[in-house]
Amino acid sequence: MDSRLDATRASYDTVADDYAELLRTELADKPFDRAMLGAFAEKVKDGGGGPVADLGCGPGRVTAYLDGLGLDAYGIDLSPGMVAVARRGHPELRFEVGSMTALDVADGALAGALAWYSTVHTPMEELPVLFGEFHRVLAPGGHLLLACKVGDERVHLNHAYGHDLDLDVHRFPPERVAGLLRAAGLVEIARLVREADARENTPQAFVLARRPPGWRKAAGAPPMSTRATRHLVYAPRYAAAQDEDVDWGLFDLVGVDYYGFFRHRDAYVRDLARYTRFGKPVAVMEFGCCTFAGAPERGGMGWDVVDYAKEPPEIKAGIVRSERAQAAYLTDVLSVFESMGLYSAMAYTFVTPDAPHRPRDPRHDLDTASYSLVKAVEDRRPGAPEAAGWHGEPKESFHALARQYARHCR
Template sequence: MSTDHHTTRESSDTVATDYEMLLRDELAKSPFERAMLGVFADRVLDAGGGRVADLGCGPGRITGHLASLGLDICGIDLSPQMVAVARWAHPRLRFDVGTMTALDFADGCLAGAVAWYSTVHTPLAELPQLFGEFQRVLTPGGLLALAYKVGDESVHLTHAYGHPLDLDVYRFPPDRIAELLGDAGLVESARLVREADGPGAPANTPQAYVLARKPE
């Protein structure tokens, strides 16, 4: 099954306002996410800083957090409504509508890129194209931060965030993700896998947080 960008965009547009409201404070409850994002920010800054992009930024909650850590960061998302909500929630940051399959960035222009759960609607077979784009826009030595759900199956959502939906959510095996990153020219340098919190919890499946670097 291939990614239906129209369906993904339509579903994201539908839930954008409620998604921002419901997840606004979730990062404060996730020390694992904050730790990996903190390491990402520190490494980008230690390497001299530079432009960073949050790819598939949604309502901008991760973009805003990384900006607070000192990164020069912008966000892009497929959903115009998500971008509108992000601009409202973070008026000092730049957000644009765009697709991760054809990023509107020059080759090697980014010191860092973030794809925080933004690949979850992409089948495993289509990840090489995304990872190739991530690698293309990163400068040599640039760093990617990736978060995804762990597993080897997909779930079809018909209702979420208070709205009816028609959306597939994919889970990925960490070793396979490391292989695909390597095939795209990105070397995994750190991986944290956390177990699920249990039924009904926001993190009700195992989650993986990865840092990968484009070699010098």
């Protein structure tokens, strides 16, 4: 993802001045586009108003249009060159450099967000990251307007706006966009698809969505759609293994036991995209790893480091206990789930009493092969009752997850 962002940034830095001049009066000839911007502005004002961010604002022409409609609008763009042009052209408005993948905007701070063709350089499988960010920064009841090119393919631009470029442009089916927004907790309230005009190659789509009011986001879990919430209590649920092929049309949400491991964050996003593509809330029913160095790489088979042929069972040679490795994996993947706007994620598991932690006997420290957040510690004294002398102690993973969840409770 970083290389793609770098190429996008460099391309728009290169074309900033010519792009701004070419598109300066574009909205004047597009009544349907203006109508959707007007509807978006009315919805934001009907909700009480507040800050509106034009995400991927370019030279600021649409930011200024929203300002003219009475919105408290400002712009954010990946390209410093574009931001410089926007500041020169609209000195009365605020423009900042930033990325939609990690917005420097507080949770729930925006009454509205505009993504006016700014997602077209993002592959479909990475849209959940952006939509999760949009959900995060919108206040309950806040609105999002997204514009995109209609299709289902990627077009590479080597030359545009009078300059050599290295830029991918993605076209999206509007129903897929609406489904991914719904999976991120943003409910579609209107959609417009118009034919291409004389200067365009494809139809254009506009999706107006809303973050439902009155629902608060728990850590890593944006609210699901109104439809799913209304029926979930009565609907069957299923937690699929990662290699299962499931007909998710039978369910209101997609459930998966996820024990994947990748060294780079964007690889997780691509892997999880196979679940978000159904346009339904995605619930991670289990995720976790055992408590030793290298456990994340073993995923759901981490427990297989115990030699049960021995009496008593013992940890196999070469396994080194590491609570830090477990904690790092859990927080890393939870942050990915959160950034993608997944509906929920449940760490496996709280405690495993039949895998006791024996700090003075590493060979028989069965908690090393446990996925639990709490270790069952054996500290019996001679002559004590069988049930006495056991207690639970939080592992590093317990504290790490607690800190991550606490950020959403302040």
